[in-house]
Amino acid sequence: MTSSSIQHLWPNTTEPGDQTAEQRALAALRQEIDQLDDEILALFQLRLAIADRVGKAKDAPQGPHVKLRPDREQAVMARMMKQADPANAEAVEALWREIVGWGLARQGRIGVRVWAPVEPTRAFDAARLRFGAAADLRAERDPRAALAFAAEGHGVAVLAINAGDPWWRGLRDEWSTLSVFEGFGPSSTPTALAVGLIDPAALPKGRRVVVNVGGDAGDGSGARRWGLDTHHGWTLTLVEGALTPGGPEGCVGAIG
Numbered sequence: 677m678t679s680s681s682i683q684h685l686w687p688n689t690t691e692p693g694d695q696t697a698e699q700r701a702l703a704a705l706r707q708e709i710d711q712l713d714d715e716i717l718a719l720f721q722l723r724l725a726i727a728d729r730v731g732k733a734k735d736a737p738q739g740p741h742v743k744l745r746p747d748r749e750q751a752v753m754a755r756m757m758k759q760a761d762p763a764n765a766e767a768v769e770a771l772w773r774e775i776v777g778w779g780l781a782r783q784g785r786i787g788v789r790v791w792a793p794v795e796p797t798r799a800f801d802a803a804r805l806r807f808g809a810a811a812d813l814r815a816e817r818d819p820r821a822a823l824a825f826a827a828e829g830h831g832v833a834v835l836a837i838n839a840g841d842p843w844w845r846g847l848r849d850e851w852s853t854l855s856v857f858e859g860f861g862p863s864s865t866p867t868a869l870a871v872g873l874i875d876p877a878a879l880p881k882g883r884r885v886v887v888n889v890g891g892d893a894g895d896g897s898g899a900r901r902w903g904l905d906t907h908h909g910w911t912l913t914l915v916e917g918a919l920t921p922g923g924p925e926g927c928v929g930a931i932g
């Protein structure tokens with residue numbers, strides 16, 4: 677095929693002068709996007725390199741904790757959401773979760789084991805949104821296997837709050853090194869919790885998760901409490917207020 681016949685088939689793609697005003701406007705906008713993409717790419721790669729350096733500056737994995745820092749991630753997300761145009765809030769949240777997820781992956785990809793016997797895709801989707809594409813997500817059939825995975829420091833577990841298996845009781849005894857650091861659910865009352873070997877100092881600020889033996893009398897402070905589950909005298913509760921993780925109140929984490 678000769679070049680003249682190509683010009684004949686696509687007459688408007690040859691010379692800029694042959695383009696319509698609409699095509700020129702479109703090309704100019706795409707050029708703007710290309711330039712922005714170049715800037716975003718340069719900044720993203722710079723951010724990844726800095727996340728790498730942050731990882732090297734941390735104690736983990738020599739220490740007992742995973743490199744994930746929920747309090748820092750909470751602060752990064754809050755800063756971005758405060759500045760974002762409300763019309764873009766959903767897009768900014770999803771994108772920054774990805775950005776932070778890849779920042780963490782620079783320090784070692786995180787494994788996530790999900791146990792959710794009812795509506796497993798819902799918990800899986802929530803975990804994917806929270807930890808991003810960089811995370812290695814897998815379903816578990818047994819909550820104990822997910823907890824063991826987290827307790828061995830390989831990654832974190834996302835577990836449904838399901839009366840069929842009150843795994844959360846174990847956070848007071850055999851899994852006491854693990855902390856709850858995230859809640860997932862359609863409302864502010866979570867239906868699944870994320871647990872991991874999180875440095876207690878790095879737990880998010882906000883509502884505390886409490887596992888109590890022998891009912892939920894409260895601590896007398898009048899702090900608001902939301903009961904999440906009860907099983908044979910054990911309760912799983914959310915409490916507003918700064919209880920100390922590992923303290924006698926039975927505080928096993930925080931979900932912000």
Ligand SMILES: C=C(O[C@@H]1C=C(C(=O)O)C=C[C@H]1O)C(=O)O
Nearest residue numbers: 727730744745748749776779780
């Ligand atoms: C970069 C860090 O490590 C991880 C990655 C983060 C990020 O990319 O912003 C934030 C918290 C950590 O989970 C950090 O701790 O600051």
